[in-house]
Amino acid sequence: MKRRQNNRFLWLGNLLCCVLLLISGSLSVFAASADQYEDDNSFNNATPIEIKGTPQEHTIHTRSDEDWLKFEAQRGYGYQITTDNVGFDIDIALELYEIGGNIQIEAKNRGFEGEGEQIDYVAQSEGIYYIKVRHTGFFGDSTGYSIRVNEISPTLKPIEPSNSLTAGESSEIIFELVIEAFNKPIEGKKILLNLTPPTAENNARLSVNENNTDNKGQVSTVLTAPSQVGTYTITATLEEDSTITAQATVKIVAGPPTDLQVTQGGNQSLSIGNNSELIAFKLADAFDNAISGEQINLSLTISTDDINNITEEKLALFDINGNTIATSDINGNVSGLSNENGQISARLKAAANIQGSYIITARAENNNAIGDRTNLFVTESQPYLPPLELGEKSGVAVDANGNAVNTTAAFSGGISVNGDSFEQPATLTRNESVIIQGDIEVDNTHVGKMAEILVVAYHESLNTYYMLDSLLEKFPIWDGKLASLVPFRRGVRLEQTQFVDIYQGNIPLIVY
Incomplete structure (x- = not known):
């Protein structure tokens, strides 16, 4: 029994009133009207209450009256049982039981007369649960209250919503299942895990595709050493309710450069006075992912004794749209940055007066050991070539x-x-x-x-x-x-x- 300190004069007034009534030879008994749900005074006669429905209006119509209600719960979901509009003559206490009659929440009685109570509970098993409402204090004629039950779905969320790694690195992704309103983790729920890679032609995998949440409400999987750059999306879904999902993303970027090689126009042949086809070098990591923005140095040399006549031979660099962006110096050297495809493109310009084998070499500025080269053969004119296969030119x-x-x-x-x-x-x-x-x-x-x-x-x-x-x-x-x-x-x-x-x-x- 609880009353506020400022009600002490009310207590005294009630006591004097009772004394006066006794002296006069009469006694008054306060009694409220029974509500429409009576007789709901026992476990077996509990009134069903709809989850998330309209609040039910009840009264504690006698000092010994109890109201029992019941609702159906899902395991791992949260339930909030709340009383409001409590009459100022009752001090309500709430208790919660499971179907076997075992008490789950003992008397919840934190408020004073006229104040509501609330139970926050995460169902440990699926089935029927019972609410007991009783009165604990002085009694009068203002004993009504309303009661409602709300269901709170668990929330799935990633511990780290996004992450960034280099190609070849593995990443652990952790999801947590929790009733956020109660800050309560949910254990033992099966979570399905699915990976969406940046392209369909991708062999990346998750270490596990399903698991049950642990005592922290968590489940984890590992994105194992993805080699392709791009954004990987990991989706977690509660098996029993596909509307409860969460996503985490892992962005994979190219690793350090390990390879620079000719990808277009290598080993060309051309006649004197013509420009070569475009020659492209690609800078890539160990998984052939393009690396952009890295400086690449190109050099031009010629295998000939007539070394005094190479002043007209130049290397010209081109951007991704084919526009000239740089030309080699007198020593045949030129540098540029790899584009978004990891490439640097060049063309041998005006190979006008020297026959022979030209060599174009590419080296990464930050690692001279990474490089490649290609040959361009300059001839006086295209010669007559005999047909292959004993005079027959048909191919197979x-x-x-x-x-x-x-x-x-x-x-x-x-x-x-x-x-x-x-x-x-x-x-x-x-x-x-x-x-x-x-x-x-x-x-x-x-x-x-x-x-x-x-x-x-x-x-x-x-x-x-x-x-x-x-x-x-x-x-x-x-x-x-x-x-x-x-x-x-x-x-x-x-x-x-x-x-x-x-x-x-x-x-x-x-x-x-």
Whole structure:
């Protein structure tokens, strides 16, 4: 029984009144009217109350009256039981029981007469719960109250809504299931976890795709070493209620540069006085993600004894739209920043007066060990090349599975020994200088498309096939499988007649 201190004179007044009534030989008893839900005085006669419905109006119509109510709860959801509009003659206490009659919340009685009470509870199991309302203080005729039950859904939220990592790093993502209004974590709920990568062609995975929340209401998964840059979205969903979801994002950025290589226009052949096709170098990390904004240094050299006549040969850099942005200095050096595709593009301009092999080398400014180079072959004019395959120029085409397909492509090529005309076959002796060239009449359906050019040589005496790599330094053995072929030229946009300068110099005596 509780009353405010400032009600002490009311107590005294009531006491004097009672004394006067006794003296006069009569006694008055206060009694309120029974409400419409009677007889609800017991566990078995509890009145159903609708969750989130209209509040029910009740009265404690006698000092010993109890009101029992019941509602159906879901495990892991929050329930707020509130009494309002309490009459000034009653001091209400609330109790909560589960279906077996075990008390869950003992008498909640923090307010005074005329003040409401509230129970905040997270259901530990699914089923029927019972509310008991009783009176604990003095009694009078103002004993009405209203009662309502609200359901509060749990909330899923990420501990870290967003994160940023470099390619190849793993990231733990933690979600928490909680009744925020009560600051109460929910244990034992199954959470489904789903990953949306930046593109469909992505092999990133989550370490677990479902799990139950622990005693902190948490569930975790690991985005395992994603290699592709972009934004990864992890969605968590409460299995029993798909409307309860949360998302976290992980932004993957490119790692440190590890590779710089020719991706377009390598190993070109051109006639004196013509500009080369565009040559592109790409700076990338260990997972081939483009790295932008890094300085790349290009240098131009020429393999010729006529070193005094190279003043007109220049390297020009181009932006992503094909506009000239820089030209090499007198020493053939020029620098620029990699674009959004990680590329720096250049063209050999006005190769006007020197035949020979030009070498363009690219190096990363911050790591000189990262680099690549390509050759450009400048000839007096495009020579006549004999057709391949004993006079037949028809090409043979296969698809990715090795199956033959129709094509109109045709190949020509030959070998020039010591500057003589191109022949096929040709007989070589030790230390003779050779030029090996070819051209392709491209199938009309492939003109204008990007391609890689591959070169394979057959050594008859050794019965062995060799490949020519882009650096012209090694001759790796080919095992006959298409997947094993090494590109000689990458990123070539095919023209109707595609000229290929394959090799200039002495044939090495040692085969690598």
